[in-house]
Amino acid sequence: MPAGSENLLIPPATIKAASTGTLTISGPLNYRGGKRVEPVGDAGERVDVYEPATGHVICNFVSSGQQEVDLAIQSAKAAFQKWSQLSGLQRSAILLKVAQLIRERKNEIAVAESINNGKPLFQAQSDVEGSCVQIEYFAGLAPTMSGQHIQLPAGSFAYTRREPLGVCVGIGAWNFPFMLACLKLAPALACGNAMVYKPSPFTPITAVMLAEILTQAGVPEGLFNIVQGGATTGELLCRHPDVAKITFTGSIPTGKKIMEMAAKTITPVTLELGGKSPMILFSDCDLPNAVKASLLANFVNQGQVCCNGTRVFVQRDILDKFLEEVVKRTEAITVGDPLVTGTKMGGLINRPHLEKVLSYVKKAKEQGAKVLCGGEPFVPSDPKLKNGFFMKPCILVNCRDDMTCVKEEIFGPVMSVLVFDTEEEVLQRANNTTYGLASGVFTRDIFRAHRVAAALQAGTCFINNYNKNSTGLPFGGYKMSGIGRENSQVTIEHFTQLKTVYVEMGDVLSPF
Secondary structure, eight states: OOOGGGGGGHHHHHHHHHHHTTTOOSSOOOOTTTTTOOOSSSSOOOEEETTTOOOOOEEEOOOOOHHHHHHHHHHHHHHHHTTTTTTHHHHHHHHHHHHHHHHHHHHHHHHHHHHHHOOOHHHHHHHHHHHHHHHHHHHHHGGGOOEEEEOOOGGOEEEEEEOOSSSEEEEEESSSHHHHHHHHHHHHHTTEEEEEEEETTSSSSSHHHHHHHHHHOOOHHHHHHOOOOOOHHHHHHHHOOTTOOOEESSSSSHHHHHOOOHHHOOOEEEEEEEOOOOEEEESSOOOOHHHHHHHHHHHHGGOOOOOOOOOOEEEEGHHHHHHHHHHHHHHHOOBBBBTTTTTOOOOOSSSHHHHHHHHHHHHHHTOEEEEEESSBBBBOOGGTTTEEEEEEEOOEOOOOOOHHHHHHEEEEEEEEEEEEEEEHHHHHHHHSSSSSSSSEEEEEHHHHHHHHHHHOOOOOOOSSSSOOTTTTTTTSSSGGGESSSSSTTTHHHHHHEEEEEEEEOSSOOOOO
């Protein structure tokens, strides 16, 4: 048990005793200067935080206003002065300690994540482990950051310095609360920056647990501050003149607004936005694997994944076999209590979102699609789940490219199946979208696989699998699905700036 655990947001004993519908958290959720604090000054509305499995209110918080945002950024600026002066090796050692402490509290964090987000516990545990790997990866890169030496005529030379930016703002989404916080802070801190982070108001909890761990690991107080709030708080962060970088995960409309605000101060942005990704199943594919991947690409995390392959294009001569198998397996998905072993799908994030997803299914039927299974609200047999935000995973057929369910991101457990005949046809249809986050192709023909991957207009293409990820691989979108990349070594370029130093070894030559 960590020292001072009684002062943690959720003491270990509390989270170990927690079960679905029982966790209640009190106290401040902002984190500034190495401790939890209530927002000061012109605070905004009080926001309730719900448990998707039960509708139970876990906690509430007051949205941060201008004064609190100013204090968080000033605190981060002070910490930046200390952190940026450490060597890459020193920063690496502290980040590795962060990863170690996360692993020691892995199950506590996963339980809190599962309760607050609704995802099954096994997936939350996987998310936390993946977060550790992200931090370890960038801890490994921290000591390797260096510039170049360039020889010039007559003994003169130049060199480049890769320098941190300053205070970065991270704005996370609610579908992977803990992982996205780590995804953004790991490269930022490895490069020597500080960060002020705003979680989604729907899932504010585990980012605070992360901040507590960073303090325990020994980062300067204020290096990772958290301000809670909604759109107004996010706008205050994005407009702040002392912010050197904004990294955001969320919707395209919000991403556009952030770009507009950042343009006022020429602040660089990384945007990871929405998707409506195509999966293409050719008739020569390994059908059992294609079915499994289709389920993974549509129903993991209750379908609330930006890169999900929600447009499933199936070549005509395997359509019937595919539908028979995918419906059978979809109907077998266990929906219910996320903390119970065997549950494969929990509740959606909140009731308004559940109603929005169900409205897409309703509209699809009105436009001519047919529901083969699911697509309706679901009430598990456990009485304590009667007010949860559950639905049965849905498969739609008879879909056309002009349908709303095919064109728009639903962000829920809804698979739209479309039929195609030729490679040329399906590529044109797959690329006929404003999105470009991910894509997939299933075939045994290696030439076709690479040919199709090259032709698909998306930042990632999976061949004979889907939704696989690695910290060492860049992730980001084409078109309106985003700008910049997360994960991998290329991310270092997004969190540093390059300075050129010219050294003259002779006399100055001048016409004056």
